[in-house]
Amino acid sequence: MRFSKAFIPTTKEAPSDAVLASHIYLTRAGFVAQVASGLYNYLPLGKRVLKKIEAIINDEMERADAQEVELSFVTPAELWQESGRIEKFGKELLRLRDRKENLFVLGPTHEEMMVNLVRNRVTSYKQLPLNLYQIKTKFRDEARPRFGLMRAREFVMKDGYSFHATAEDLDREFDAMEAAYKRILERLGLDFRIVEADSGAIGGSGSKELMVIADSGEDTIAVCDSCEYGANIEAAHRRVISSAPSEPSLANEKVHTPDVRTINDLADFFKIDPHYTLKAVAKRAIYEESDEIVIFYLRGSDELQEVKAVNAVAALELVDVTEEELEAVGLVPGFIGPFGQNDITSVFDSGLKGATAMITGANERDYHMSGADLSALDGVTFADLYEVKEGDGCPHCDGSLTYTKGIEVGHIFKLGTTYSKALKAEFLNDQGRAEPFEMGTYGMGVSRLVAAVIEQHHDEKGCRWTKATAPYQVNIMVSNIKDEAQLELGETLYSRLKESGVEVIIDDRKERFGFKMKDAELIGLPYTIIIGKELKNGKIQIFDRATLEKSDVQVEEAFETVMGLLK
RNA sequence: CGGGGUGUAGCUCAGUAUGGUUAGAGUACCUGGUUUGGGACCAGGGGGCCGAAGGUUCGAGUCCUUUCACCCCGACCA
Known part of the structure; x- marks a missing residue:
């Protein structure tokens, strides 16, 4: 390609609303252009990057025996009613009616569609396993x-679904997909981590997210400093505390504690570690048809992880409650405790099993219980509720956990039979009995990866594409196109590189040196061959975008040197 | 969905408190010339329904009402 013919509208200024490096540079360098909120046009350079990433995904999927399909973007609403997700997704589904008033949904993900495609077509265990995927525009409002x-509304996602006769076979495929996803991200040149995750409202198990490490990431992940363990904070675990603070010896009695409401006050009052206080977090749990107040009990030294809490009571969501609402159901804010109080649904953090010497609220204004033994409670529900903290022990080794930020670029998990049951997608097993498919789902955000690459590979001058993602590998910059010798050499190198299969672009615009250099840096192709004033000394320069270094090369060696760099 | 902000040239923004020539700057664009190693210079030029609708007024980019869009914080996000 020639810059003189290319549609690469670069700008000096970024749109005023762009905050993220990827947003700023992808826009300034002419890769994408915003159309409306969450909607983007891909310009030629952006489209090339997208295709690069897609090609790598296709290649790895081929290797893993997954087959590519393409399902229609407009999906019948009936399918969403069948699975029950039309309500769960809610307003995120963009609904529309055709001329006959039939209701449709723009596909935000395609579980239903894929199950619908396979059901009644795959009818025997002999036809399994099957792994189908597509790379497709999705829409979530x-x-x-x-x-x-x-976080666009319209985005490109690779979504794959596998179908199996047994859970064991699903496990095997799941591992194979994890390996394939890992290779994809390695080939893209990204620093990433595969972490344990919450599977969200969709249900399922074995949930793992692929996180590209970046400060701008929206997810907080806890990673071990010495082993491979990593988990989204929504699902992270920690080693059971082995070195708990020494247990205080306080009599089991009701103690007058005027105005001692917070955990800190309580710990000060009794001169104990917050570890031995019982924290009660009250929330209103919202269910499809109803709602109720739930109390979550944790050690005072822990914080409630809300996603874990939602899962523990299988609620749609948790909302805060006011002191008035608590009083209305007979609770005493600041002094809530589990003893003598069975009317309200309560969940205890699993770290409280058999806890002794605890200080708890006495359900009476200005009173706490000291030296409480929680094992005295009957019929208690335990669940993981705590949020891991930095410095907590790794659950798998002796290391400790630290927080880091990640961009979720992939999410894989085992659906089991959730959708096959809901949509009655069954096959006959070797006993001739009908069974629902065991399913896995494997998503990867292709357009998000474009942004993730730049989040991880940029500097104050612009993009720094990895070799695997760069729209072109080489830019030939002819400093002054009026200088015939320069232009001629540029054209010669351009032809030779093209013939050798190198993705090359030549900057043959009638612009000054500085202008073209700024563009080269902003666009961020890996190498720029500078043909300029050094030509009269028989030299050109090769500018390495990653290091910003320019190295002199003899004209005769230029071609070979570049070819060597690209290997 | 709650709270806040902004809509004026392709882009980034002045101008709006206090209504009054022909609505401005920078940048980008076109023409000519000079220049050619870090977004150059000189001269000339094109480009605007001041987000939209309604209203007040002799007169509205500016005041009032309604509305739409975009952005930020939060809630939400298989």
């Missing part, structure tokens, strides 16, 4: 799109 391509 996000309440608040932001961060450019990172």
Whole structure:
């Protein structure tokens, strides 16, 4: 390609609303252009990057025996009613009616569609396993799109679904997909981590997210400093505390504690570690048809992880409650405790099993219980409720956990029979009995990856594409096109590189040196061959975008040197 | 969905408190010339329904009402 013919509208200024590096540079360098909130046009350079990433995904999927399909973007609403997700997704589904008034939904993900495709076509265990995927535009009417391509409403996603006769076979495929996803991200040149995750409202198990490490990431992940363990904070675990603070010896009695309401006050009052206080977090759990107040009990030294809490009571969501609402059901804010109080649904953090010497609320204004033994409680529900903290022990080794930020670029998990049951997708097993498919789902955000690459590979001058993602590998910059010798050499190198299969672009615009250099840096192709004033000394320069270094090369060696760099 | 902000040239923004020539700057664009190693210079030029609708007024970019869009914080996000 020639810059003189290319549609690469670069700008000096970024749109005023762009915050993220990827948003700023992808826009300034002419890769994408915003159309409306959360909607983007891909310009030629952006489209090339997208295709690069897609090609790598296709290649790895081929290797893993997954087959590509393409399902229609407009999907019948009946399918969503069948699975029950038309309500769960809610307003995120963009609904529309055709001329006959039939209701349709723009596909935000395609579980239903894929199950629908396979059901009644795959009818025997002999036809399994099957792994089908597509790379397709999705639409989710996000309440608040932001961060450019990172959280767009319309985006490109690779979504794959596998079908199995047994859970064991699903496990095998799941591992194979994890390995394939890992290779994809390695080939893209990204620093990432595969972490344990919550599977969300969709249900399922074995949930893992692929996180590209970046400060701008929207997810907090806890990673071990010495082993491979990593988990989204929504699902992270920690080693059971082995070195608990020494247990205080306080009599089991009701103690007058005027105005001692917070955990800190309580710990000070009794001169104990917050570890031995019982924290009660009250929330209103919202269910499809009803709602109720739930109390979550944790050690005072822990914080409630809300996603875990939602899962523990299988609620749609948790909302805060006011002191008035608590009083209305007979609770005493600041002094809530589990003893003598069985009317309210309560869940205890699993770390409280058999806890002794605890200080708890006495359900009476200005009173606490000291030296309480929680094992005295009957019929207690335990669940993981705590949020891991930095410094907590790794659950798998002696290391400790630290927080880092990640961009979720992939999410894989085992659906089991959730959808096959809901949509009655069954096959006959070797006993001739009908069974629902065991399913896995494997998503990867292709357009989000474009942004993720730049989040991880940029500097103050612009993009720094990895070799695997760069729209072109080499830029030939002819400093002054009026200088015939320069132009001629540029054209010669351009032809030779093209003939050798190198993705090359020549900057043959009638612009000054500085202007073209700024563009080269902003666009961020890996190498720029500078043909300029050094030509009269028989030299050109090769500018390495990653290091910003320019190295002199003899004209005769230029071609070979570049070919060597690209290997 | 709650709270806040902004809509004026392709882009980034002045101008709006206090209504009054022909609505401005920078940048980008076109023409000519000079220049050619870090977004150059000189001269000339094109480009605007001041987000939209309604209203007040002799007169509205500016005041009032309604509305739409975009952005930020939060809630939400298989």
